[in-house]
Amino acid sequence: MKINQPRIFANPASAHLVATSDATNTVCGQINRRTFLKIAGISGGGLVLGVCLGGPSRAVASASNILASDFAPNAFIQISPDGSIVIYSKGPEIGQGIKTAMPMIVAEELDADWSQVRVEQAPINTAVYGRQSAGGSRSIAMSWDQLRYAGAAARSMLLTAAAERWGVAASECTTRLSTVIHTGSGRRLKYGELAEDAAALPVPGETSVTLKQRKEYRLLGTRVGGVDNRAIVTGQALFGIDQVVPGMLYAVYEKCPATGGSVASANLDQIRALDGVRDAFVLAGNGLTTELMPGVAIVATSTWAAFAAKQQLRVSWDESDAATDSWSDAIAQATALATKPGKETLVEQGNVDDAFEHAAHTVEAFYTYPFVSHAPLEPQNCTAWYQDGAIEIWAPTQTPDSGIELVAHTLGIETDRITLHQLRAGGGFGRRLMNDYMCEAAAISRHVGAPVKLQWTREDDMAHDFYRPGGFHSLKAAVDSSGKLSGWQNHFITFSADGQIPTSRGDIPDGEFPAPLLANYRLTQTLLPWKTPTGPWRAPRSNALAFVEQSFLHELAIAAGRDHLEFLLEVMGEPRWLQPGDDRSLNTGRAAAVIKLAAEKSGWGRPLPAGRGRGLAFYFCHAGHFAEVAEVSVDPNKKLTVHRVTVAGDIGPIVNLSGAENQCEGAVIDGLSTMLGLEITLEQGRVQESNFGQYPILGIAATPHIDVHFIQSDFPPTGLGEPALPPLAPAVCNAIFAASGHRARTLPLSREGFRT
Amino acid sequence: MLNLTVNGIAHSIDVDASTPLLWVLRDDLGLVGTKFGCGKSFCGACTVHLNGKPVRSCSVPARSGVGQAITTIEGLASKNGTLHPLQEAWIEHDVPQCGYCQAGQIMSAAALLERNPVPSDADIDDAMQDNLCRCGTYVRIRKAIHSAAAKIANKGDQV
Ligand code: FES
Ligand code: FES
Numbered sequence: 001m002k003i004n005q006p007r008i009f010a011n012p013a014s015a016h017l018v019a020t021s022d023a024t025n026t027v028c029g030q031i032n033r034r035t036f037l038k039i040a041g042i043s044g045g046g047l048v049l050g051v052c053l054g055g056p057s058r059a060v061a062s063a064s065n066i067l068a069s070d071f072a073p074n075a076f077i078q079i080s081p082d083g084s085i086v087i088y089s090k091g092p093e094i095g096q097g098i099k100t101a102m103p104m105i106v107a108e109e110l111d112a113d114w115s116q117v118r119v120e121q122a123p124i125n126t127a128v129y130g131r132q133s134a135g136g137s138r139s140i141a142m143s144w145d146q147l148r149y150a151g152a153a154a155r156s157m158l159l160t161a162a163a164e165r166w167g168v169a170a171s172e173c174t175t176r177l178s179t180v181i182h183t184g185s186g187r188r189l190k191y192g193e194l195a196e197d198a199a200a201l202p203v204p205g206e207t208s209v210t211l212k213q214r215k216e217y218r219l220l221g222t223r224v225g226g227v228d229n230r231a232i233v234t235g236q237a238l239f240g241i242d243q244v245v246p247g248m249l250y251a252v253y254e255k256c257p258a259t260g261g262s263v264a265s266a267n268l269d270q271i272r273a274l275d276g277v278r279d280a281f282v283l284a285g286n287g288l289t290t291e292l293m294p295g296v297a298i299v300a301t302s303t304w305a306a307f308a309a310k311q312q313l314r315v316s317w318d319e320s321d322a323a324t325d326s327w328s329d330a331i332a333q334a335t336a337l338a339t340k341p342g343k344e345t346l347v348e349q350g351n352v353d354d355a356f357e358h359a360a361h362t363v364e365a366f367y368t369y370p371f372v373s374h375a376p377l378e379p380q381n382c383t384a385w386y387q388d389g390a391i392e393i394w395a396p397t398q399t400p401d402s403g404i405e406l407v408a409h410t411l412g413i414e415t416d417r418i419t420l421h422q423l424r425a426g427g428g429f430g431r432r433l434m435n436d437y438m439c440e441a442a443a444i445s446r447h448v449g450a451p452v453k454l455q456w457t458r459e460d461d462m463a464h465d466f467y468r469p470g471g472f473h474s475l476k477a478a479v480d481s482s483g484k485l486s487g488w489q490n491h492f493i494t495f496s497a498d499g500q501i502p503t504s505r506g507d508i509p510d511g512e513f514p515a516p517l518l519a520n521y522r523l524t525q526t527l528l529p530w531k532t533p534t535g536p537w538r539a540p541r542s543n544a545l546a547f548v549e550q551s552f553l554h555e556l557a558i559a560a561g562r563d564h565l566e567f568l569l570e571v572m573g574e575p576r577w578l579q580p581g582d583d584r585s586l587n588t589g590r591a592a593a594v595i596k597l598a599a600e601k602s603g604w605g606r607p608l609p610a611g612r613g614r615g616l617a618f619y620f621c622h623a624g625h626f627a628e629v630a631e632v633s634v635d636p637n638k639k640l641t642v643h644r645v646t647v648a649g650d651i652g653p654i655v656n657l658s659g660a661e662n663q664c665e666g667a668v669i670d671g672l673s674t675m676l677g678l679e680i681t682l683e684q685g686r687v688q689e690s691n692f693g694q695y696p697i698l699g700i701a702a703t704p705h706i707d708v709h710f711i712q713s714d715f716p717p718t719g720l721g722e723p724a725l726p727p728l729a730p731a732v733c734n735a736i737f738a739a740s741g742h743r744a745r746t747l748p749l750s751r752e753g754f755r756t
Numbered sequence: 757m758l759n760l761t762v763n764g765i766a767h768s769i770d771v772d773a774s775t776p777l778l779w780v781l782r783d784d785l786g787l788v789g790t791k792f793g794c795g796k797s798f799c800g801a802c803t804v805h806l807n808g809k810p811v812r813s814c815s816v817p818a819r820s821g822v823g824q825a826i827t828t829i830e831g832l833a834s835k836n837g838t839l840h841p842l843q844e845a846w847i848e849h850d851v852p853q854c855g856y857c858q859a860g861q862i863m864s865a866a867a868l869l870e871r872n873p874v875p876s877d878a879d880i881d882d883a884m885q886d887n888l889c890r891c892g893t894y895v896r897i898r899k900a901i902h903s904a905a906a907k908i909a910n911k912g913d914q915v
Contacts, residue, residue: 232859234833304776377888378792424854424855428854662853
């Protein structure tokens with residue numbers, strides 16, 4: 001019962017490459033030096049080209065010697081004599097569209113006929129591909145040069161091969177749609193006809209290939225459909241959950257609902273006797289939430305047999321070390337702390353007290369946002385096959401590279417004993433940066449000595465996440481007599497596992513808004529004890545901080561009697577980089593441009609009927625500048641309708657316009673869904689929500705009209721999985737105020753009585 | 757033995773008849789296009805047709821499919837491989853992000869168009885509200901349904 005898709009790679013080349021490169025010379029992905037690596041001419045002729053940025057020539061030379069006779073799929077481009085072109089996409093596809101965007105970049109520089117290109121998921125081999133993970137909206141930014149050179153080098157070799165065959169100068173030739181054309185005579189050769197000759201040529205160095213100017217792009221910036229769309233709409237096997245291997249068993253894993261609990265006893269004999277159950281056993285785990293926590297594994301002959309047995313499972317947990325976290329307690333404690341100064345001062349800049357003393361107006365407010373879960377629609381799963389001291393893994397993961405390390409640590413084996421296949425993921429949102437499910441599957445497969453597919457239930461997924469941490473901000477700020485923002489103070493109440501530093505993504509990073517834009521600023525912090533794991537959730541930190549900061553800024557504009565647009569532009573000030581020399585930092589000129597664009601496109605300032613209002617917000621994160629305007633109405637019973645959201649963004653040049661617009665639309669809906677009704681509460685260390693009934697992901701009916709506008713600047717491109725999300729919540733809250741006079745300071749809005 | 761007819765093909769399956777249809781489709785028949793999202797009728801990822809009516813296959817026992825025509829996403833295109841107008845529209849509007857919910861979305865939409873060939877936005881809201889898309893592709897889902905409906909109507913006119 002082997003499935004064709006996803007492909008199972010034998011992948012013999014990766015071991016060689018790793019083996020011939022020592023630790024210091026496998027640093028791919030850095031863009032200070034660029035080395036092109038021709039891996040091998042494939043059997044039967046053709047061109048396979050891999051590119052390693054920053055890799056030294058010694059590793060390259062030895063690799064190509066060893067691999068001269070191998071078929072090695074671990075490269076970006078494969079052109080066969082029959083004309084077929086395969087482009088390998090190196091990064092995990094989690095819905096961000098990278099499996100289409102990355103090959104588009106290669107195809108642009110290659111001048112390949114996109115309609116004839118086939119895209120395949122690359123095997124994991126960081127020695128060849130460099131970074132192979134999806135997080136921080138970094139995939140495009142970190143691969144832009146690498147992928148462009150990969151395409152351009154191959155194009156140059158094909159062009160040289162044609163010129164040599166014709167006996168003309170390469171400068172007389174050009175390329176278009178997978179064809180080399182001799183401009184003088186109009187002679188043409190298809191890439192396939194040149195593949196064999198091109199494979200015999202030396203790979204050009206970085207200085208001898210010319211990259212296209214943006215105005216020469218034919219493919220980049222257009223709307224291209226996802227390369228897997230046809231397979232998706234016809235139900236082909238693509239996702240992690242679809243993986244099947246011969247002789248596979250099905251596993252579930254039950255962990256203590258309170259993090260840190262271990263198994264005291266369980267009715268294992270009873271479970272083993274159930275229909276279809278092959279084994280049930282306790283794994284002690286290694287105590288790491290990112291790897292393997294204690295639990296009970298049930299291995300069965302089908303998913304349902306395993307699920308049904310799990311319902312019969314009775315575990316008595318030893319909770320002496322387990323979390324006792326309570327969200328209601330946290331709210332009570334934070335509310336009590338709100339009026340007190342923070343325990344530690346993190347930033348003290350200028351003279352805040354003086355600014356308050358001389359203020360025309362001061363505003364104080366207390367903002368709260370909850371823990372939330374990632375809840376990708378495909379619950380966590382992983383297929384693993386341990387045999388003879390080695391393991392093969394098929395996983396939907398955002399971080400295949402670090403997954404290998406974690407499995408190695410969990411099992412106590414070397415990383416070269418692990419082969420990992422990355423499969424399409426049914427959503428990520430940061431959840432699959434963690435590979436706990438991968439470690440669990442690996443340990444279960446080793447225990448039973450058979451291939452297993454571990455399948456989490458939705459309830460498992462909601463109970464064992466690395467949640468976006470909740471938080472509390474007690475704010476005070478001032479505007480002076482000229483109506484200018486003059487001082488800002490924040491007592492931030494967050495959570496900590498060790499009493500020293502905030503829990504993962506529960507911190508306020510250096511240089512957070514509005515510190516770099518304001519003379520008088522103070523940030524203090526108090527930590528509440530917390531044990532339940534937290535982690536990056538789409539636009540980590542920013543997803544919550546934007547709500548607080550950009551809502552409060554609107555409160556100040558109101559207090560000053562100023563138009564929000566004008567006030568916000570004034571806060572941004574003169575066009576400049578906030579970290580001079582760093583083109584991934586906030587540029588106030590780019591910020592002002594997207595703010596103005598969003599305002600203009602949304603009809604900012606134009607009158608609206610009573611009960612309707614517009615709200616504006618800007619946020620910068622992940623090198624992306626985004627402003628959004630929401631138009632909402634609120635009726636007397638707090639029924640909220642979001643009619644329209646206008647998005648304006650600057651992330652540099654757009655790779656795939658359709659994909660980019662899709663990410664923005666998705667970010668708006670995700671932002672709305674989360675702010676309206678999503679909240680993970682805990683009591684006694686246990687997550688109280690268990691499925692979508694209590695964690696109501698937004699349905700289609702509440703979808704607003706969404707307009708997306710990009711400023712395609714010439715700054716380096718960056719990713720779009722995250723930066724369009726943060727401004728949504730404050731834009732909607734500011735619009736609610738404009739529509740109703742109600743200031744929403746607590747998320748989700750269901751807590752304030754709003755409904756859709 | 758459980759006898760099921762899926763996408764026009766009769767199967768005799770050695771499985772407990774109380775197993776949810778979803779898992780029989782996925783694990784026993786290898787029809788993995790139908791997805792598991794919640795297991796409790798909340799998300800719609802597992803939507804298939806029983807005699808043309810949309811059901812949540814995670815929450816119906818396989819035995820209730822006996823004697824019925826079961827259609828899954830794999831069987832929505834015609835036998836000669838021509839895609840259903842919804843599948844075409846989904847590609848044309850580049851609807852998917854992660855793609856995981858889309859089989860269920862398309863199956864719900866197909867059942868909608870069967871009973872209501874020209875749905876309004878409100879009809880779409882009604883029929884599709886419980887098909888959750890965690891990635892938020894609703895704008896495009898709506899467009900694709902309207903565009904498929906228009907295509908079907910045009911074809912009908914030509915006949
Ligand atoms: S899996 Fe059936 S409705 Fe969610
Ligand atoms: S496309 Fe990802 S859940 Fe719908």
